[in-house]
Amino acid sequence: MNKPKVVVTRKWPVAVENQLKARFDVQLNETDQPMSVEALKHAMQTADALLPTVTDAISADVMNVAARQVQFIGNFGVGYNNIDINAAQQQGLVVTNTPHVLTDCTADIAMLLLLMSARRAAEAERLLLSGNWTGWGPTQLMGQKVTGKTLGLIGFGRIAQAMAKKAHHGFGMKILFYVPSEPDSAIVEDLQAVRCQSLDELLSEAHFVSVHCPGGAATRHLINEQRLQLMRPSAHLINTARGDVVDSNALIKALKAGWIAGAGLDVYEGEPQINPEFLSLNNITLLPHIGSASEETRIAMGERVVSNLVAYFDGHEPADRVV
Ligand code: DGY
Numbered sequence: 001m002n003k004p005k006v007v008v009t010r011k012w013p014v015a016v017e018n019q020l021k022a023r024f025d026v027q028l029n030e031t032d033q034p035m036s037v038e039a040l041k042h043a044m045q046t047a048d049a050l051l052p053t054v055t056d057a058i059s060a061d062v063m064n065v066a067a068r069q070v071q072f073i074g075n076f077g078v079g080y081n082n083i084d085i086n087a088a089q090q091q092g093l094v095v096t097n098t099p100h101v102l103t104d105c106t107a108d109i110a111m112l113l114l115l116m117s118a119r120r121a122a123e124a125e126r127l128l129l130s131g132n133w134t135g136w137g138p139t140q141l142m143g144q145k146v147t148g149k150t151l152g153l154i155g156f157g158r159i160a161q162a163m164a165k166k167a168h169h170g171f172g173m174k175i176l177f178y179v180p181s182e183p184d185s186a187i188v189e190d191l192q193a194v195r196c197q198s199l200d201e202l203l204s205e206a207h208f209v210s211v212h213c214p215g216g217a218a219t220r221h222l223i224n225e226q227r228l229q230l231m232r233p234s235a236h237l238i239n240t241a242r243g244d245v246v247d248s249n250a251l252i253k254a255l256k257a258g259w260i261a262g263a264g265l266d267v268y269e270g271e272p273q274i275n276p277e278f279l280s281l282n283n284i285t286l287l288p289h290i291g292s293a294s295e296e297t298r299i300a301m302g303e304r305v306v307s308n309l310v311a312y313f314d315g316h317e318p319a320d321r322v323v
Contacts, residue, residue, distance in 0.1 A: 004048040016302030042220040060087035069207035085179035096308040101300035102292035107162035113264025122285040152206025215242025225250040
């Protein structure tokens with residue numbers, strides 16, 4: 001029997017590419033150049049499975065090609081707002097993602113951004129690198145203490161809970177969260193966490209606010225000008241979820257006007273384009289979407305895609321099926 005044909009849209013860790021080669025007829029992307037819409041459409045017509053990632057827009061237009069052959073889309077990423085899920089469902093496509101394996105690494109990056117923003121670490125490093133540091137000073141680069149402060153989590157899924165554990169058990173932080181559905185009471189108890197009745201309540205109380213809800217139409221610009229004005233002037237906003245949850249122009253206004261003290265971002269509206277005004281601000285820490293970028297995690301993400309793919313072609317239900 002012929003091996004199923006699989007197209008991988010970006011360069012993956014070699015160890016996982018080798019696993020794919022052993023089981024499938026694979027087209028890899030050695031150059032790591034994102035595929036054009038035309039190339040994605042061609043893959044839809046010529047392969048049995050497409051393995052995209054969060055940088056590939058798998059729109060209805062890409063899926064609606066004539067004589068589509070792809071039946072399975074295995075997204076390399078836990079977030080799948082790059083895929084038009086309604087269109088995939090209508091088309092009868094099976095879509096999977098990669099939950100669990102990136103939880104801790106992404107929570108680590110959220111904690112890193114929180115600490116960097118609180119302690120003005122990016123600004124401090126820029127001072128040192130500029131050659132203008134003249135030595136220690138009693139009032140130099142004073143930031144905010146983290147230990148014992150209040151962390152407000154927007155969303156309370158796996159990554160938010162992992163961050164809450166690190167913040168509560170490691171830094172003695174009080175945990176507030178806002179989520180529409182009732183979470184597991186054992187976790188809430190372990191963290192002595194408090195569920196806020198509204199997002200506005202969380203924003204006005206927390207010293208640090210970290211975004212952990214999915215992106216997409218329902219949460220676009222959830223953090224807008226009006227909500228940023230509810231935050232404490234000493235507060236910091238952290239976003240490792242999806243860029244479009246935060247209105248970038250409103251955030252820039254808030255950072256310039258001092259409505260909040262700082263922000264730490266790993267994700268951006270319209271990335272990889274970055275609002276150029278972010279680059280001229282001192283009270284911001286910017287990372288290039290590296291939440292899951294550890295060797296262990298990226299291999300584990302690839303392996304998760306492979307096991308979903310194998311399950312699908314062996315006639316089983318893939319563990320991480322989204323639709
Ligand atoms: C995801 O998986 O959704 C991240 O944004 C990329 O690791």
